[in-house]
Amino acid sequence: MNLMEHLQPHVIIPLKIGSIDISISNAVISMWIACLLVFLTLTFAGRIGRLVPRGLQNFMESLVSFVRQSLVHEILGEEGMVWFPFIATLFFFILFCNLIGLVPKMFTATSNINVTASLAVIVFICTQGAGIAKHGVAGYCKTFVPKGLPKGIAGVVLTVFMVFVEFISQLARPFSLAVRLFANMTAGHMVILVFISMIFMFQGVVARVFVTPMSLVMAVVMMAFEIFVGLLQAFIFAILASIYISLAVHPEH
Amino acid sequence: MDATGLAQLVPGLAKLGGGLSIGLGALGTGIGMGILVGKAIEGMARQPEAAGLLRTTMFIGVAFVEALALYALVITFLLIF
Numbered sequence: 001m002n003l004m005e006h007l008q009p010h011v012i013i014p015l016k017i018g019s020i021d022i023s024i025s026n027a028v029i030s031m032w033i034a035c036l037l038v039f040l041t042l043t044f045a046g047r048i049g050r051l052v053p054r055g056l057q058n059f060m061e062s063l064v065s066f067v068r069q070s071l072v073h074e075i076l077g078e079e080g081m082v083w084f085p086f087i088a089t090l091f092f093f094i095l096f097c098n099l100i101g102l103v104p105k106m107f108t109a110t111s112n113i114n115v116t117a118s119l120a121v122i123v124f125i126c127t128q129g130a131g132i133a134k135h136g137v138a139g140y141c142k143t144f145v146p147k148g149l150p151k152g153i154a155g156v157v158l159t160v161f162m163v164f165v166e167f168i169s170q171l172a173r174p175f176s177l178a179v180r181l182f183a184n185m186t187a188g189h190m191v192i193l194v195f196i197s198m199i200f201m202f203q204g205v206v207a208r209v210f211v212t213p214m215s216l217v218m219a220v221v222m223m224a225f226e227i228f229v230g231l232l233q234a235f236i237f238a239i240l241a242s243i244y245i246s247l248a249v250h251p252e253h
Numbered sequence: 254m255d256a257t258g259l260a261q262l263v264p265g266l267a268k269l270g271g272g273l274s275i276g277l278g279a280l281g282t283g284i285g286m287g288i289l290v291g292k293a294i295e296g297m298a299r300q301p302e303a304a305g306l307l308r309t310t311m312f313i314g315v316a317f318v319e320a321l322a323l324y325a326l327v328i329t330f331l332l333i334f
Binding site for chain 1 (some may be wrong): 273296305309312316319320323324327331
């Protein structure tokens with residue numbers, strides 16, 4: 001039994017432009033649904049406009065103000081509030097993608113490395129863009145060299161080495177962002193899948209009678225844990241994106 | 254053992270390596286995460302008013318530590334499937 005094929009996207013409508021494959025797979029459809037749900041929930045929650053919020057409005061308002069306060073304002077400061085829409089979009093999109101994957105028959109878009117890598121590359125481009133917009137191209141290149149290096153030949157060697165290290169760390173960030181989200185979602189859904197497929201792995205009637213209730217209970221427990229992990233990973237992705245942007249804008253930290 | 258016999262061993266060895274990869278990866282990260290969360294709770298108990306800040310920082314740290322186990326997990330996936 002190959003469990004991995006449950007996490008592969010299936011092509012629903014094959015589409016090609018030249019040699020580029022842009023087929024509509026179930027991953028694409030679940031991302032569309034996530035977009036639509038983000039749009040609908042935030043729009044409806046925003047349109048209610050009760051002075052004392054209740055229900056959906058209360059929930060969404062607390063989430064948005066959480067993103068605004070602890071993900072953007074505390075890290076990027078007052079002038080960094082221009083990044084609030086970007087960070088909030090990342091947070092809600094990843095959150096809904098993660099949670100949609102828990103609905104049976106739906107595909108977790110974030111358990112596909114291509115989706116998370118695209119998100120990480122967007123964050124990478126925004127980070128570099130924020131640094132260049134703040135310091136200019138030459139000024140941003142200067143932030144790669146730490147201050148207080150010794151003069152002379154040792155300083156030159158150290159500068160080359162430090163710039164090399166800084167380059168590696170810059171390139172490792174989108175990689176670790178992408179792999180963290182992808183591996184968390186894949187592993188979590190794989191665990192649920194393994195618990196469910198244990199029912200089919202055991203053949204004897206007696207074994208099944210004992211194994212089935214246990215694996216169902218464990219699957220439910222893991223699903224509850226996955227809701228928490230989905231929230232946590234969306235939070236982590238958004239907070240790391242804003243930390244990276246703040247590191248590019250204020251390099252002295 | 255001849256070449257074909259060795260070739261037959263390779264998938265099994267790959268699975269063994271995959272199991273060892275996630276096992277040893279989780280071992281180190283488990284110790285690290287235990288220390289991390291323990292220290293965070295120590296800090297929270299000592300200074301309950303800083304609990305919110307500590308919790309946020311702890312989650313970021315946990316994410317970094319956890320990423321190491323997840324790299325091992327990716328290697329496991331690559332080796333097993």
